[in-house]
Amino acid sequence: MGEGDTFVNAVIGAVATALLSGFVPLAPLLGGGIAGYLEGGGRDDGVRVGFLSGVIGLAISLVLFAVVFVFLTAFLAIVPDALGVFGAMGLLVLVVGTIMTAAYFLGLSALGGWLGNYVKHDTTIGD
Template sequence: MAEQDTLLNAVIGAVATALLSGFVPFAPVFGGALAGYLEGGDRNDGLRVGIISGVIGLVFAAVLFALVFVVFAFVLAGAPRAVGALGFLFFVVGVLFAAVYVVGLSAVGGWLGNYVKYDTDIGN
């Protein structure tokens, strides 16, 4: 992959996050690290591509979470209105947690991927 092709590297990192998230804990770190490693540049470039990778991964996760939420809402369609309010609160908390988890860990991974590329023997 070409260095400094930020969008491509971010998408590769987001795809890695999506593929690993089913069975690897803290998968966004690995996706961000892959994106940061491929991006090259300095630490800020690794951090930036990690954040972009996390945002792309978050969009994928939010779409999936919204689909599950809608199906869950239809299943509970006959429930009282309080369940609807609690369901909405659950949705908001879930989205906030996912944002911090995916974007934050991807940013850390982007920084680490850049570190591995330039400051260890692994990247040479």
């Protein structure tokens, strides 16, 4: 958890994102900010570690998404009439929702990394 230990700082940010995401809006921003603050270095280092934190946080979310998808698939297999209701529009919503979630996680985490680096080097917070 030192300055420049990118992977460890990204994991810490991803864990913060996972723990906060249940009750704090914009949790990836905070997780990326923690990772960027711990990383130090330049602004590009903060963005990089924030983005990596978002990738790890997104992977955790995709595991949860896979569990939901398995249960949804099992439900559709058991109740064939539900497939007509769900249909192509439901699949489209699922795909667009997944893309929007990825953009949310990655974008806010990278922005948080930049802001965390900014707070560390350009403010008096933490001195």
